[in-house]
Amino acid sequence: MKKFFIKTFGCQQNVADSERIVSYYESRGYEQVNEKDEADIIVINTCMIRDMAEERVYGYIRNLRKKKSADEQEIILTGCVVGAAARDTSGVMKKKLEKRIPDVQLLPIEEVGFEYSQKRKNKQHAWVVISNGCNNFCTFCIVPFSRGKEISRPFAEIMDEVNNLVEEGYTSITLLGQNVNSYGSDLVLNSENEESFELPDGKKVSPVMVQHLGRERIPTLFPFLLESVAKIKELESVSFVSSNPWDFSDELIDVMAKYENIDRLLHLPVQSGSSKIIKAMNRWYTREEYIALTEKIKKVIPEIKISTDIIVGFPGETEEDFEETVDLAKKIGFVKVFAACYSPRPNTVASKNLVDDLSWQEKKRRYHVLNDLINKRNMGVSKGSNWVRER
Ligand code: SF4
Helix, strand or coil, rough: CEEEEECCCHHHHHHHHHHHHHHHHHCCEEEEECCHHHHHEEEEEEECCCHHHHHHHHHHHHHHHHHCCCCCEEEEEEEEEHHHHHHHCHHHHHHHHHCHHHHHHHHCHHHHCCCCCCCCCCEEEEEEEEEEEECCCCCCCCCHHHHHCCECCCCHHHHHHHHHHHHHHHCEEEECCCHHHHCCCCHHHHCCCCCCCECCCCEECCCCCEEEECCHHHHHHHHHHHHHHHCCCCCCEEEEECCHHHHCCCHHHHHHHCCCCCCCECCCCEEEEEEEEHHCCCCCCCCCHHHHHHHHHHCCCCCCCCEEEEEEECCCCCCHHHHHHHHHHHCCCCCCCCEEEEHHHHHHCHHHHCCCCHHHCCCCCHHHHHHHHHCCCCCCCCCCCCCCCCC
16 A cells, blocks of 8 residues: 655645545545655645745755655645646746756645545544635735635535534534635625525525625625534534634624634734735725724624734835834734734735835844734733634
8 A cells, every 4th residue: 555644834724635635645545654754655735825935845845855766755746836836827836846846746736625524633623614715816915826716615515514523523613714704705696696695504694795805895604604603502612714804794793792602812814004004915904994893893792812914024114114013913902913024925916016125134123023022922822722824
């Protein structure tokens, strides 16, 4: 029997995808091993959210090849690097891969469908993917290129998976997607009747309208999905990542307030505290709107704690812009921040049109200011929670 080893880089979505990849290879007669030296093939699930993440992938492959040649050990690449290369119409990414890592095979993650169930190690908490991809095109973000358009899994398929997990004894679920709170837009827009959606229990609901890219409004089913999951009394904890401030509806807040098993730790990426930078990022809220949203949530759910993602050193971020971010962080009282230094990503609007004008040293300084302000002060708060980041 051939043996495979899987290495996962990046976010929880990749972790969940890797759990499906395990089923995919096992169904083809492969056996998973925990030591890479024992494996006939190494599957690498890649991340390229930042330059450093992408370089880590190439470094890992370099080290593998120092030990074993392509004849001795096959390397299969999947995940974001493969997705970005496939969607890069200029062909630059493909050429880069051929040059830097010539003897690897590519496995587009789309080939590993949801018919391959996740092989989970954790027996209490499960990550359940509800959608994949993103339509938002924040100017810094590679996800719309690496994962493509947002595609929602059918409502009933998700509920079947959740119900099966509950039967297996799972008590904690996190609903996962790049943009969970626009979940179902495509399902509704592709249906015959956009005004009404039938839930798996036969109940008909009117989709909730949310803002989309500041221009139009789109229907979402996320509040109904969250409620259907939270209603399951065996579930002690239900959470979701990542949500976008501009898709955060009043209906969603009401569902969160109604069910005590919905996690009181909300991850709500702000990315910057300066309206000027938020706009340059192509994100559809202002600093004031973000603050107003968090105040509204706190009013309805006083015990809520909020974590966030922030990018420092985005092109054009002045010291004043950064100070606005620090000020916003103090005002909101974030309990955790996933701060990251900006690095241009291929094909994004920021990489094509904006100048990466801050030194790495200054980006690092700003990173540490936020990290010291939020994460050091709140050390221990995160214990027991499923911390994840948007990007
Ligand atoms: S940062 Fe989030 S919302 Fe923006 S494009 Fe990336 S995945 Fe989509």
